[in-house]
Amino acid sequence: MLFETTRLAWRAISRNLLRSFLTVLGIVIGVAAVIAMVTVGNGTTAQVRQELSRLGTNTLFVRPGQWGPGRAGSEAKRFVDADVIAIKEQIAGLRAVAPINRSTATVISGGQNRSTSILGTTNDYLVAQDWDLTLGREFLPSEERGTAACIIGQTVRRELFGDADPVGLSIRVGNVACSVIGVLASKGQSGMGDDQDDAVLMPLKLHQRRLGGTTTIAALMLSAEDGVSTARVQADVESLLRERRRIAIGKEDDFTVNDMTQIASAMTGTTTLLTGLLGAVAAVSLLVGGIGIMNIMLVSVTERTREIGIRLAIGALERQVLTQFLVEAVMLSVFGGVTGILSGLGLAYGVVGLLKVPFVVSPTIIAIAFAFSALIGVVFGYFPARRAAQLNPIEALRHE
Numbered sequence: 001m002l003f004e005t006t007r008l009a010w011r012a013i014s015r016n017l018l019r020s021f022l023t024v025l026g027i028v029i030g031v032a033a034v035i036a037m038v039t040v041g042n043g044t045t046a047q048v049r050q051e052l053s054r055l056g057t058n059t060l061f062v063r064p065g066q067w068g069p070g071r072a073g074s075e076a077k078r079f080v081d082a083d084v085i086a087i088k089e090q091i092a093g094l095r096a097v098a099p100i101n102r103s104t105a106t107v108i109s110g111g112q113n114r115s116t117s118i119l120g121t122t123n124d125y126l127v128a129q130d131w132d133l134t135l136g137r138e139f140l141p142s143e144e145r146g147t148a149a150c151i152i153g154q155t156v157r158r159e160l161f162g163d164a165d166p167v168g169l170s171i172r173v174g175n176v177a178c179s180v181i182g183v184l185a186s187k188g189q190s191g192m193g194d195d196q197d198d199a200v201l202m203p204l205k206l207h208q209r210r211l212g213g214t215t216t217i218a219a220l221m222l223s224a225e226d227g228v229s230t231a232r233v234q235a236d237v238e239s240l241l242r243e244r245r246r247i248a249i250g251k252e253d254d255f256t257v258n259d260m261t262q263i264a265s266a267m268t269g270t271t272t273l274l275t276g277l278l279g280a281v282a283a284v285s286l287l288v289g290g291i292g293i294m295n296i297m298l299v300s301v302t303e304r305t306r307e308i309g310i311r312l313a314i315g316a317l318e319r320q321v322l323t324q325f326l327v328e329a330v331m332l333s334v335f336g337g338v339t340g341i342l343s344g345l346g347l348a349y350g351v352v353g354l355l356k357v358p359f360v361v362s363p364t365i366i367a368i369a370f371a372f373s374a375l376i377g378v379v380f381g382y383f384p385a386r387r388a389a390q391l392n393p394i395e396a397l398r399h400e
Helices: 002-014 017-055 081-090 124-128 155-162 204-212 230-244 259-304 305-313 318-356 363-389 393-398
Strands: 059-064 094-109 112-121 133-136 149-150 170-174 176-184 199-201 219-224 255-259
Touching: 017 149, 017 363, 081 094, 081 219, 081 230, 081 363, 094 124, 094 204, 112 155, 112 204, 124 219, 149 155, 149 170, 155 176, 155 199, 176 199, 176 204, 199 204, 199 305, 219 230, 230 255, 255 318, 259 305, 259 318, 259 363, 318 363
Parallel strands: 112 199, 149 176
Antiparallel strands: 059 219, 059 255, 094 112, 094 170, 094 219, 133 176, 149 199, 170 176
């Protein structure tokens, strides 16, 4: 019975292929839009998580001043060496405390030069960033006291030396002659689009004395040991710095401690919310497609009134007529759903390739989109099918 009903439904659909295609186009567009939006959104979220994991989810950033909308931290008192020592000695659960001073300078080697980011720091920076070396070594304790040594990123190496091994060679960083002792492993672009490999690391003391002209520290990067709560470390650091900077009870901090775990949760939460909103907007077109199916099925009932009257007159039951028209509507919507899924995946694959984010397919969303398209066929096809089943056979036979 069901096979025969399906065969009749397919015959009715195939009689007007162009009209049937235009009918399901709304479903195709709706499902494709939902699949593409969600897939691209999932890829973006995965990319954000990946970029943040490179910084370490157990990492905290400490900067002078209150940073946020309408606030600037440049006027606040900067940190000093004693702050770094106090944090290392008094805060439990830390595996690295890296002071950071940052500037921009032109790096020169032979006839090649490049403007790049210069970081004055210590070996703890490599620990906090989980950053390995592909060539050379870290700073020796004697070099961290101010020797003209530096570690370069892969972009700087490529621009200045090509594929050659630069370890042991000399470069000029600003007005400082510096010996290359190591090359950082490649990290690629950050979540903000910056090239993390376009950097030169030098001892903090050297940067302070020769490039920065200061003995203060612009920022600190802290890395908690595995299993240690970064929230607890953050609270301990804030308490210690308030004491060291003599901030009275009730007064606002003149520094900011950012927990990467909180930042990661906030950013991934934002991208997930945006993905949901875009998917919801795209889903509206599914309703438009459902209305199109109902409209064309009503037209089909009107066109086939005499056929329906003949079937009812020779003994067809109302439920059989109802089932036939309902199956037609479901077949249209299911075909639209399958086509939309394939189109959406193809579109998403092209977009993520352009955006250079991972292609993350969600089987759940695909299943929901398919089920929703079938449900639309049932819901919007029921009224025309019911109308067809309730036709008076005598009146239907009189219809021209």
